[in-house]
Amino acid sequence: xxxxxxxxxxxxxxxxxxxxxxxxxxxxxxxxxxxxxxxxxxxxxxxxxxxxxxxxxxxxxxxxxxxxxxxxxxxxxxxxxxxxxxxxxxxxxxxxxxxxxxxxxxxxxxxxxxxxxxxxxxxxxxxxxxxxxxxxxxxxxxxxxxxxxxxxxxxxxxxxxxxxxxxxxxxxxxxxxxxxxxxxxxxxxxxxxxxxxxxxxxxxxxxxxxxxxxxxxxxxxxxxxxxxxxxxxxxxxxxxxxxxxxxxxxxxxxxxxxxxxxxxxxxxxxxxxxxxxxxxxxxxxxxxxxxxxxxxxxxxxxxxxxxxxxxxxxxxxxxxxxxxxxxxxxxxxxxxxxxxxxxxxxxxxxxxxxxxxxxxxxxxxxxxxxxxxxxxxxxxxxxxxxxxxxxxxxxxxxxxxxxxxxxxxxxxxxxxxxxxxxxxxxxxxxxxx
Ligand SMILES: Cc1ncc(COP(=O)(O)O)c(C=O)c1O
Numbered sequence: 457x458x459x460x461x462x463x464x465x466x467x468x469x470x471x472x473x474x475x476x477x478x479x480x481x482x483x484x485x486x487x488x489x490x491x492x493x494x495x496x497x498x499x500x501x502x503x504x505x506x507x508x509x510x511x512x513x514x515x516x517x518x519x520x521x522x523x524x525x526x527x528x529x530x531x532x533x534x535x536x537x538x539x540x541x542x543x544x545x546x547x548x549x550x551x552x553x554x555x556x557x558x559x560x561x562x563x564x565x566x567x568x569x570x571x572x573x574x575x576x577x578x579x580x581x582x583x584x585x586x587x588x589x590x591x592x593x594x595x596x597x598x599x600x601x602x603x604x605x606x607x608x609x610x611x612x613x614x615x616x617x618x619x620x621x622x623x624x625x626x627x628x629x630x631x632x633x634x635x636x637x638x639x640x641x642x643x644x645x646x647x648x649x650x651x652x653x654x655x656x657x658x659x660x661x662x663x664x665x666x667x668x669x670x671x672x673x674x675x676x677x678x679x680x681x682x683x684x685x686x687x688x689x690x691x692x693x694x695x696x697x698x699x700x701x702x703x704x705x706x707x708x709x710x711x712x713x714x715x716x717x718x719x720x721x722x723x724x725x726x727x728x729x730x731x732x733x734x735x736x737x738x739x740x741x742x743x744x745x746x747x748x749x750x751x752x753x754x755x756x757x758x759x760x761x762x763x764x765x766x767x768x769x770x771x772x773x774x775x776x777x778x779x780x781x782x783x784x785x786x787x788x789x790x791x792x793x794x795x796x797x798x799x800x801x802x803x804x805x806x807x808x809x810x811x812x813x814x815x816x817x818x819x820x821x822x823x824x825x826x827x828x829x830x831x832x833x834x835x836x837x838x839x840x841x842x843x844x845x846x847x848x849x850x851x852x853x854x855x856x857x858x859x860x861x862x863x864x865x866x867x868x869x870x871x872x873x874x875x876x877x878x879x880x881x882x883x884x885x886x887x888x889x
Contacts, residue, residue, distance in 0.1 A: 459483040459495040477851070478843055487514035490867045492848060500843070501875050504850040505864045508669070508701050508814070511729030512773050513864040519732045522769035523762060530761045535562070535754060541764035548771050549740060552711045555720030558740040562759035565737050566700040566727030567595025570663065572739035573723045574599060577661040577694045580748035584618050585655040587647060587662035587688060590631070591624040591854055593670030594663065594698065603663060606670065606854055620654050622647045622684075624668065625676035628807045628818065629828065636677050644683035651691045661694035661722070666713030669701030672853030673816035673860055675809050681717040694745065697721035700737070701814070704729040705774055705865060708784030708812025716811060732770050736763035773866070780812075783865050786872060787812035790861060793876035797883065804831060804888040813865050819857045819888075830857035834886060841882035847875055 457465070462483035466476070485495045490513060492500045505511065512519060526541065533539065546560040563569050578584050586603070588594070594603035601609065602616040605624075623631040623643040632642050651659055662684060668674045685695040702713025703726040714721055722745055727737035735757070773779065791810060794817055798805040806820035806828055819838065821829040835857045842849050850860035863875070 457495065462495060477839075479840060482843065489513045490864050490871050498846070500846050500848045501871060501878065502848045503861045503863045503875050504848050505862055506733060507728065507850065508706065508862040509728040510733045510864050511704050511706070512732050512770060513866040516732060516773065516866065518773055519766055519769040522765045523734070526762050526765035532760055534756055535759045539759070539761050539764070541761050541768055542759040545764050545767050545771070548768070549738065553724065553740060554712060554715050557743065558724065559743050559746040561739045561746070561755070562764070563737045563739065563755045564735050564757045565595065566725065567597050567600045568755065569700070569725035569727055569737040569739045570594045570600055570603065570698060571597055573663060573696045573725050573741075574603075574660070576723060576739065576741055576745060576749060577696060579750065580745045581658075581660045581692055581694060583658045583660040583692055585659045586619045587650065587659060587693070588619055588621050589624045589664050589668070590621045591626055591668055591671035591674070592665060593668070608854075609670075618655070620650050622650050624671065624674065625680045626671075626674045627677065628674075628809070641677065641679055641683045644680050644687070647684055648687045651687070657691065659688065659691050659693040661696055662688040663696040663698055665698045665700070666702045666717060667707060667811055667814060669860075670852050672818065672858035673810045673814055675811055676717070678717060681714065681719040685719045694722035695719065696723040696725065698725050700725060700727045701862075704770065705779035705783045706812055706814050706862065708787045709780050711774070711780055713811070730770065731763040731766040734763035734766045736760070736767055777866065779865050783812040786867065786869060787815065789869055789872055790815050790876070793872065794861075797876070797880055800880065801883050801888040804834060804883075810861075813862055813867070815861045816852075816858050818853065819859070830855035832857050834888060835859070837886035838882050838888060841885040842879060844885070845878045845881050847878040847882065849879070
């Protein structure tokens with residue numbers, strides 16, 4: 457099929473709610489490393505890795521070899537049977553857990569991992585209310601949509617009761633109109649009032665992304681999670697770190713995003729980059745917490761041997777290439793490049809932020825004149841121009857005016873430099889200033 461045929465059949469046979477990027481979506485045919493090709497063979501440099509999921513690179517040979525070997529050995533047996541790829545992965549992940557060993561429950565998506573984390577926190581604490589953050593994203597089930605605090609992603613008005621949303625540590629647009637550090641972490645301290653005023657006073661926990669992903673890669677101040685987690689624990693809750701976007705070295709220096717903030721989570725969830733694009737996710741918890749589920753539970757596709765084998769190969773690559781260090785080093789190159797673009801387009805590039813290979817810029821009306829109104833139309837034009845010059849970016853943020861950049865972490869420095877040059881061309885062609 458050519459691109460037009462793929463697009464036509466997509467419109468005819470898939471739900472219209474299946475959103476695609478771009479006025480004319482790219483019909484992707486194949487990919488290698490950091491380059492994606494459409495059905496007409498046109499190459500695009502991939503600065504978004506299938507939403508941070510192709511963590512190491514498209515069709516990475518070492519990971520592909522592990523997948524091929526597993527396909528010929530065992531493809532499915534269900535979580536009713538222990539398998540070697542699963543127990544190996546669980547043991548390796550446990551060894552990386554901040555603050556001591558953890559046990560795993562494998563599922564298929566980030567949504568399910570967050571569902572499991574919440575169920576576990578409720579079982580362990582005997583409480584049912586939860587704190588989540590405004591501007592967060594947790595997935596598409598009813599519970600995950602309620603945890604998610606973006607009206608755009610809330611399809612139904614129905615919500616799961618007992619979930620309260622605290623102010624996000626979004627310093628560029630502080631809800632409280634304060635500035636760090638003189639704010640003294642007022643947004644984190646307000647969680648105590650949120651619990652006292654809007655819950656029974658005993659909570660199951662708080663679920664938060666160390667760096668909000670869909671929300672636009674906000675990096676909280678370094679003390680934020682220490683203050684927040686202490687309050688949550690004082691009211692009987694567990695701290696759940698949603699590492700779906702921030703895990704596996706993405707934020708640089710550390711394996712997990714939360715490690716930048718000096719907090720040891722009680723429960724962690726992970727998905728996206730875990731298996732370089734194959735569907736897998738995991739909820740990890742301290743053994744004394746993991747044993748709190750009182751009844752039977754199962755995930756048919758959880759711990760499928762193929763993604764488990766891929767995830768073990770991802771762990772091999774992380775170790776062989778020291779991915780956290782690589783992500784820190786290349787993340788710095790990317791961050792500096794984006795700061796240079798901000799100098800070149802100071803009115804419209806309002807904020808440059810991120811950790812490691814998870815960097816974003818926010819497009820506003822005129823930062824130099826102090827007008828931080830999201831410039832959504834310009835964002836759309838830049839996005840289309842980037843496509844035209846062969847660069848795939850991510851878009852996000854509450855207002856859709858944030859460009860998210862998170863390429864496969866084996867990206868080479870020269871590819872980063874090329875992508876930055878293409879981004880500059882796109883900004884210029886779209887009329888950014
Ligand atoms: C932080 C976070 N948690 C959970 C999810 C849900 O993951 P999935 O789409 O695999 O269900 C996402 C997806 O973008 C996410 O970014």
